[in-house]
Structure formats: structure tokens, C-alpha cells
Amino acid sequence: MKTKKIAVIPGDGVGKEVVPEALRVMEALSQLHGGLSFSYDTYPWNCEYFLKHGKMMPEDGLSRLADSDAIFLGAIGDPRLVPDHVSLWGILIKIRREFEQVINVRPAKQLKGITSPLAHPAGFDFIVVRENSEGEYSEIGGKIHSGEDEMAIQNAVFTRKGIERAATYAFELAKTRKKRVASATKSNGIVHTMPFWDRVVQEVAAKYPDVEMKSYHIDALASFFVTRPQEFDVIVASNLFGDILTDLGAAIMGSIGIAPSGNIHLNGKYPSMFEPVHGSAPDIAGKGIANPIGQIWTAKMMLDHFGEQESADLLLEAIEAVLEAGIKTPDLGGKNTTKEVTDAIIRKMKELAE
Template structure:
């Protein structure tokens, strides 16, 4: 029997509700599978922890996390308690950077039972592979002078190593999917980093002669996500461009609340971390109406990363069968509670696997 040790961080707001739901689904799936065992260890880090201790996680937090097989994160942030730049950089980004989680993956698909806001979305199913460590979100720059003479400088850093790494990962994913990689660029307007991005994309593509490629400017690509999303398979993008595109991906699915994400460490030194795209939504925390689909799909993504591909597909299948049956929370057109959706998914897994 395979045994996986998972670090669980519910975090803030509805993370405290949907993470237990997803863990319940994970444990149900593992029990029905019979060949794996999931051991979970929960950590109480987040904004409430910050209020008590003046920090988002314990000083030895990274040391405690580094030997787990994966990190399962809920949501981070509660601006009424802690400024967003403190909560985000003190936990989520801190783990991403220190654990060299250099690639972010976010799938989007036409989900059964959900109504896309697009009139004719087609059966889209794509994966955005986002560079997660540098680019436009690099910590290079600063502010000088004051008032009318004040200047803010933000430098976008692109290294060949990181750019090749994310593109290589995207091509490998395309080999497993439909064999098409689209590069998000803006080389007609950003005259240094984006032509460099294009050159590296061309170099990497030569290693994968069986994969079709295209390069599309980000403004047009954002429009194509709305007008013809089914044309895409794998999209590789810089930190900022990937961030924007994946929110569009969530929107055309019908709700950003169902979108999953993975922060991937590819050198094997540290665990990868999995989190839903949605925020902590503190305004609805405690009402029992939070949508658990994003966190449960994130659990499926984590299983896939751990090599439990068949079980990951069973979890995704059960989720879609439940939403297709009309059992949905109110944010996606239903009236079910968090627990009702979770329990139905567990029951569906039992029907499918058991």
C-alpha cells in the first residue's frame, strides 16, 4: 500500500470549511481505492494565527513542511484583520518562493452541470502553465522621491533558466494531452522581455517536433479565450499573463469558485502545494454555503501530481456527475449547502468505485 503524508493548511475564511470537505472526499476516495493511505497533518496558520503571534506561520514552518509529499492549502487572507500584502507574502508566497514552486498550473474545462456565460463555449478543456517565480512579479524595483516627484519602478525579471523550465513543462504536458502549445506573448509592445520569451519558446519547441505551436499576443489571446476557448490545449505564460488568463478561464467555466491550481516544485527538493483559485470570502464564512468544488478539484489535481492518475479522474468524474444532477451551491445556480455537495460527491464515489 502506498502512503502519502499531506500537510493541510485550511487558512482563512471559507478555507476552514472547504478544506475539511475536500479532505473528506480524499479519504473516501483513498478508502474505496484500497491501495493508498493518506495521512494528514493540519497546521493552524493564517490571519487568526497572525493576530495571536504577529506572523502568518511559525518560524519553523518551512522546516516542518519540507518532508511532506504535498501541501494542501485552503485560502489566505482577511483584509479586515491583516493587510493583504502581509497575509499573502507571509504564507502563500513565502512557501512558493522558499520551496522553489516555480511553475503554476491551472486547468479550465466546460464543467458538466454548469452554465458558461458564453453563448457557444464549445467543449473547451485547456491547461494554463504559468511561470511562478519571476517575470512581472519579481521583487525588483522601488520608490524614490515624494509627492509630485515620486517615482515607482517595478522591474520584470526573465531568466533563460526559468523561462526554459516553464516552457519545457508545458510541452511535456501537451505530449500527454492534445499536442498543442500556445505561447502568450506581447513582443510587439514589450521590447526586451517578450522578444526574449519568443526566442526561448522557439528554441524549446525544437525539442518537441511532434507538438504543434502557436504564439499569440496576450490581448488577442484574452479575447480568444472568450470567443473560441475550445481552440486551446496548453498555454504557457509569464507570471502576470498567466494570472490574468486563468481568471478568464474560471469566468468562462461559470465561476472562479470552482477553479483549481497547483504550485509545482519540479526538482524534487521540496513538496508542491495545491490550492483553489478562489479567495477566502470572509463575508460568507460560517454560513455553510461555500462552494467546495474548487477545493475538491484541487484535491484531484494533487492526486494526479502524486501519480494517482486514475483516482484523480474518479474524483473529477464524481464531481461532474453531482453538478450535472443539479446538486450545486447557490453561487453556481443551486441551493445545496457545502456539506450536501460534499456528501453527494462521496456517495457518488462509492457508487462508481465501490
């Protein structure tokens, strides 16, 4: 039995509450399946750390994380203490870039037991594959002048390699699902990068004749997420478009507190990183009511990444069963605490495994 080494960064706010709950679930899973084992190294890197040390993580932080099998992140950010652009670029985006986590994967699914805000959700189940290393989130640009002539320039950077990686990942994923890929574009308004994106995606699509591919302008695609989300399977999108679409995906599920994500490194040199979509929610931190499902579903994605399909499926089944039973935190209209929801998921996993 090989023990998976997990680097744990609870982060800020509710991250410090939901990460320990998710680790309890993982330990319960390891007891249910004898071939599953984890070890943890926990790092206290967050905005409070920044106030003490002037940086979000130590100089050797990346080297400490590098030998782990995966990074399990809570939530980073507390704008009351540190500006968001400082906290995110100081740790989250730093890890993504330095560890070449070039793909971001975020599922959206109509879970049992949760009422979607959509009138007709029709059992949607899709995954957004987001290019995670370049695009609109390039660091290239700057500001000049002041007063009425003040100007800011932000350059979007799209490379053939970056687009091909994202598109190939999306098509490979679609082969294991419903064999449909939707590509998010805006080539009718962004005249250089988006036609380039379209062309490279089409070239990749030609290698997958059994996978249906359609291209959608991002504004129309966003509206279709609301009016007909059940039609989508795998969506491939640029860094910014993917970021926006996945928050919308979380919203139509019923709460951003349940949405997971994975930052995927492709060739095994560095660990991948798994984090919920929700932020640190400082307004409810410390109240014991944060929804742990986003972090726990994120653990399910990490299990998928390790090839532990049986345990991953058991976990998601338990999550849905608990929600169907009405055990929910306040963001989903329930009255249960963070710990109560986690306890119920662990009990249900044990019941389902017997």
C-alpha cells in the first residue's frame, strides 16, 4: 500500500474550518478501503502569515510542496488584512504558475437534495476545462501617466501550446463522458486572440472525429448555462472565460459553497492542487456554519486524480444522500453546522460501504 503524501494549506477564513472536516472524511475513507492511505504536512500560510512575515509563504515554500503527491488548499484571501491581488499572487497563482498547473477543472452538476435556482435544471452535469496559465491573466502590461491621461494596459497572451493543451485535455475527458465539447470564444469582438483560439481548437477537434464540437460566443454560452445547461458535457475555455463560467456553474447548482476544482499539472514533475471554488467568506468565518461540501467534493476530485475511483464515487454518493436527507448548512436553506454535515457524510459512507 502506497501512502499518498498531501500538502495541506487551510488558508484563510472558512478554509481553516472546512479543510479539517474534509481531512476527517478522507481518513474515514482510508479506514473503509485498506489500500488507501494518506499522510499530511500542514502549512500555516495565509494573510495572517503575511502580516507577520511580509510574504504569503516562505522563500522555500515551493520546495516544501514539491515532493507531495497533491496540494489540498482551503481558501486564500482576507481583504480586511491584505489586498486580494497581493494574497492571491503571493501563493495561489504562484503555485499554479511555478508548478505548471496549466489546466483548471471544475465540474457542475445538479446534485440530489439541492434545489437549483433554475426553473428547469433538467439534470445538468458538465465540466469546464479552463486554460490556467496564460490568456487574459497574463502579467504583461503596465500603467503610465496620471490625471486625465492616466492609462492602464493589460495584454492577453495566447500560445498554440497553451490552447492545444487545454483543448486536448477537454477532448480526452469528453471521450470518457458524453463525447461533446463546447468551446467558449468571442471571435466576433476580440479580433486577434479569439480567432487564433478558434483555429487551434478546431485543429485539435479534427483529431477526435468521434467527439462532437461546437463553438459558442461567451455571452451566448453564459445565457445557455441558464436556459439549457443539460445540453453541455465538457466546455473548454480561456483563463478568464473559464473563471466566469465556473462561478456561474456553481450558482446554478445552488451555492458556490459546494463547488470544487482542481489545478492539474500534466507530466508528473510537480503536484497538482485541489481547492474549492468558494472564497474565505470572512463574514461567516468562526461561526461553524460554513458549507464543507465544496472542500469535501474537492477531496473527491483529488481521489479521482489518484485513480481511486471506487472511493471517489462512494464519497459523492454519500454527499448526495446526506443532502437528500435534508442535512444542510444555512447557505442551502438548512440549519446544520459544518461539523454536523461532515459527520452525516462519514456515517453515510460507512452505511453505503457495508
